[in-house]
Amino acid sequence: xxxxxxxxxxxxxxxxxxxxxxxxxxxxxxxxxxxxxxxxxxxxxxxxxxxxxxxxxxxxxxxxxxxxxxxxxxxxxxxxxxxxxxxxxxxxxxxxxxxxxxxxxxxxxxxxxxxxxxxxxxxxxxxxxxxxxxxxxxxxxxxxxxxxxxxxxxxxxxxxxxxxxxxxxxxxxxxxxxxxxxxxxxxxxxxxxxxxxxxxxxxxxxxxxxxxxxxxxxxxxxxxxxxxxxxxxxxxxxxxxxxxxxxxxxxxxxxxxxxxxxxxxxxxxxxxxxxxxxxxxxxxxxxxxxxxxxxxxxxxxxxxxxxxxxxxxxxxxxxxxxxxxxxxxxxxxxxxxxxxxxxxxxxxxxxxxxxxxxxxxxxxxxxxxxxxxxxxxxxxxxxxxxxxxxxxxxxxxxxxxxxxxxxxxxxxxxxxxxxxxxxxxxxxxxxxxxxxxxxxxxxxxxxxxxxxxxxxxxxxxxxxxxxxxxxxxxxxxxxxxxxxxxxxxxxxxxxxxxxxxxxxxxxxxxxxxxxxxxxxxxxxxxxxxxxxxxxxxxxxxxxxxxxxxxxxxxxxxxxxxxxxxxxxxxxxxxxxxxxxxxxxxxxxxxxxxxxxxxxxxxxxxxxxxx
RNA sequence: GCACCCAUAGCUCAGCUGGAUAGAGCAUCAGGCUUCGAACCUGAGGGUCGGGAGUUCGAAUCUCUCUGGGUGCACCA
Numbered sequence: 032x033x034x035x036x037x038x039x040x041x042x043x044x045x046x047x048x049x050x051x052x053x054x055x056x057x058x059x060x061x062x063x064x065x066x067x068x069x070x071x072x073x074x075x076x077x078x079x080x081x082x083x084x085x086x087x088x089x090x091x092x093x094x095x096x097x098x099x100x101x102x103x104x105x106x107x108x109x110x111x112x113x114x115x116x117x118x119x120x121x122x123x124x125x126x127x128x129x130x131x132x133x134x135x136x137x138x139x140x141x142x143x144x145x146x147x148x149x150x151x152x153x154x155x156x157x158x159x160x161x162x163x164x165x166x167x168x169x170x171x172x173x174x175x176x177x178x179x180x181x182x183x184x185x186x187x188x189x190x191x192x193x194x195x196x197x198x199x200x201x202x203x204x205x206x207x208x209x210x211x212x213x214x215x216x217x218x219x220x221x222x223x224x225x226x227x228x229x230x231x232x233x234x235x236x237x238x239x240x241x242x243x244x245x246x247x248x249x250x251x252x253x254x255x256x257x258x259x260x261x262x263x264x265x266x267x268x269x270x271x272x273x274x275x276x277x278x279x280x281x282x283x284x285x286x287x288x289x290x291x292x293x294x295x296x297x298x299x300x301x302x303x304x305x306x307x308x309x310x311x312x313x314x315x316x317x318x319x320x321x322x323x324x325x326x327x328x329x330x331x332x333x334x335x336x337x338x339x340x341x342x343x344x345x346x347x348x349x350x351x352x353x354x355x356x357x358x359x360x361x362x363x364x365x366x367x368x369x370x371x372x373x374x375x376x377x378x379x380x381x382x383x384x385x386x387x388x389x390x391x392x393x394x395x396x397x398x399x400x401x402x403x404x405x406x407x408x409x410x411x412x413x414x415x416x417x418x419x420x421x422x423x424x425x426x427x428x429x430x431x432x433x434x435x436x437x438x439x440x441x442x443x444x445x446x447x448x449x450x451x452x453x454x455x456x457x458x459x460x461x462x463x464x465x466x467x468x469x470x471x472x473x474x475x476x477x478x479x480x481x482x483x484x485x486x487x488x489x490x491x492x493x494x495x496x497x498x499x500x501x502x503x504x505x506x507x508x509x510x511x512x513x514x515x516x517x518x519x520x521x522x523x524x525x526x527x528x529x530x531x532x533x534x535x536x537x538x539x540x541x542x543x544x545x546x547x548x549x550x551x552x553x554x555x556x557x558x559x560x561x562x563x564x565x566x567x568x569x570x571x572x573x574x575x576x577x578x579x580x581x582x583x584x585x586x587x588x589x590x591x592x593x594x595x596x597x598x599x600x601x602x603x604x605x606x607x608x609x610x611x612x613x614x615x616x617x618x619x620x621x622x623x624x625x626x627x628x629x630x631x632x633x634x635x636x637x638x639x640x641x
Numbered sequence: 642g643c644a645c646c647c648a649u650a651g652c653u654c655a656g657c658u659g660g661a662u663a664g665a666g667c668a669u670c671a672g673g674c675u676u677c678g679a680a681c682c683u684g685a686g687g688g689u690c691g692g693g694a695g696u697u698c699g700a701a702u703c704u705c706u707c708u709g710g711g712u713g714c715a716c717c718a
Contacts, residue, residue: 066661089698328716345715350715385718416709448680498666516677594682
């Protein structure tokens with residue numbers, strides 16, 4: 032008997048395409064689609080184009096092809112203008128369960144030899160993480176995981192906002208309101224509202240200084256000069272400014288790392304933020320100068336004109352006073368990464384409000400070195416803002432929603448549900464954390480990243496419907512069945528030791544495929560297999576679209592299909608024969624593995640009980 | 642004013658890059674737990690795909706235009 036792992040959907044697909052090649056004129060488009068449901072089949076060939084080329088009716092062509100072609104292990108059916116390939120239930124079961132029970136990760140790609148940089152998260156020093164930062168952080172994390180899973184080498188960079196004029200603001204504010212009575216930022220300020228216990232950190236107090244400065248600056252514009260003066264001191268290497276800067280950076284980074292740990296997100300380095308490029312900008316400016324790209328702008332600034340590439344706003348590289356700007360650092364960053372990493376693709380996960388800026392930077396780099404910065408090498412992955420029902424969030428104004436508050440609230444709500452539904456559960460706190468995180472992270476991924484999101488508590492931390500916890504619930508139910516089944520069943524769906532920061536693969540040992548899979552003939556079981564079969568293309572789509580959305584949606588489809596299977600196909604009940612029981616348990620193992628792996632790529636855990 | 646993004650069921654959104662009868666969740670209504678976990682499942686109602694024109698065998702998808710929203714537009718990042 033063929034062991035399942037020898038049977039692959041890829042082979043079937045190739046055989047189908049080979050058969051089509053023989054029957055159609057050379058050069059015909061052989062793109063195959065996924066039918067809408069398993070009743071139609073497993074692979075679909077739309078006949079429209081080929082029919083047109085042959086001067087035939089598409090439905091007629093589909094019928095002709097169905098009658099003349101043959102593919103081993105499958106039947107070919109004409110369904111209107113489509114030629115569908117449908118596997119037998121036996122073949123479909125063997126193929127998918129077999130793949131998922133092997134020790135090779137289902138849907139993963141072979142090493143591509145490509146090196147991809149993903150720049151994401153990139154928070155500004157001295158600001159607290161808001162719900163807005165979750166977008167860049169988790170979109171980036173998902174991209175890292177998916178690219179790795181599909182075989183790319185990935186370098187994870189955090190372009191920390193640890194330089195720039197906002198440090199003038201911080202330094203000035205610190206000197207004005209902190210140095211005298213609260214130099215080490217260990218005490219609450221007497222001028223500020225009492226902070227909740229959990230926020231009484233030095234970083235939070237820095238944030239309070241920042242907010243106060245911008246409030247007072249409205250009333251007293253002279254403060255602005257004070258801030259500029261401090262930034263100049265920092266740039267010219269003033270010892271005190273440097274010392275404070277370095278300290279601010281340190282306390283910020285400590286908080287950031289704590290949150291990244293909570294999110295399960297990691298980076299290859301934190302040392303290549305904006306400050307890292309401070310002394311590398313001169314070379315880049317020099318190079319632009321040498322290339323003859325820098326011209327003098329209206330008020331004396333040095334700019335690169337981009338009119339010829341369709342960008343009407345020129346890119347300012349050097350301010351009239353000789354200072355650098357954001358673009359200067361980004362250009363130096365681009366040049367450094369070219370020389371240092373020799374990558375194939377660099378993905379910038381940065382908000383949509385910076386589209387123009389990114390276009391400018393990419394355009395200038397392209398002018399500087401057209402041979403290296405080819406099309407597609409630099410990719411901006413913009414995403415929509417998270418807004419509040421009452422409008423835009425603003426760190427300066429202090430009307431923000433902190434990420435930790437969202438995660439905490441989600442955890443509390445989950446805990447309340449656990450107390451109600453499963454009060455005996457052990458490790459309640461850990462499970463609540465995993466589910467709360469699942470709700471928030473999944474919500475962030477479920478919708479197209481380019482669209483703006485209005486933050487509403489009840490939607491972000493929702494626990495039923497199209498949510499992370501729905502997928503996690505399906506997984507927990509499976510594990511519960513597997514535990515009750517005894518033997519090695521639960522172990523088969525339990526991964527070996529792994530660490531999310533090391534790689535994208537959830538490691539499972541090879542398990543034995545039952546000989547008799549007749550227990551999977553029910554339509555609900557076949558529908559579940561069909562959705563499992565959709566996962567590999569969801570992974571590829573996620574890589575192409577640079578977002579985890581397709582994965583989230585396919586996981587929902589799998590979880591939903593599992594619920595249908597679970598309610599209609601008894602597994603451990605007396606009415607089920609031993610052979611059917613084993614087949615269904617094997618499908619449970621396969622599904623649990625698929626769900627856990629998919630969630631893991633998104634940065635979400637799958638508890639065994641909830 | 643100019644540029645980019647968005648508009649699909651009462652609400653929030655999918656719709657695999659031009660293809661099969663436009664699908665999910667929430668909400669509403671009607672059902673389903675002495676039986677593997679009801680954080681679940683089954684069913685119902687609900688649509689001029691913002692308006693208009695065009696491209697072709699075929700458009701929610703591509704082009705143009707109008708309307709309504711969002712985001713930007715050189716000395717902040």
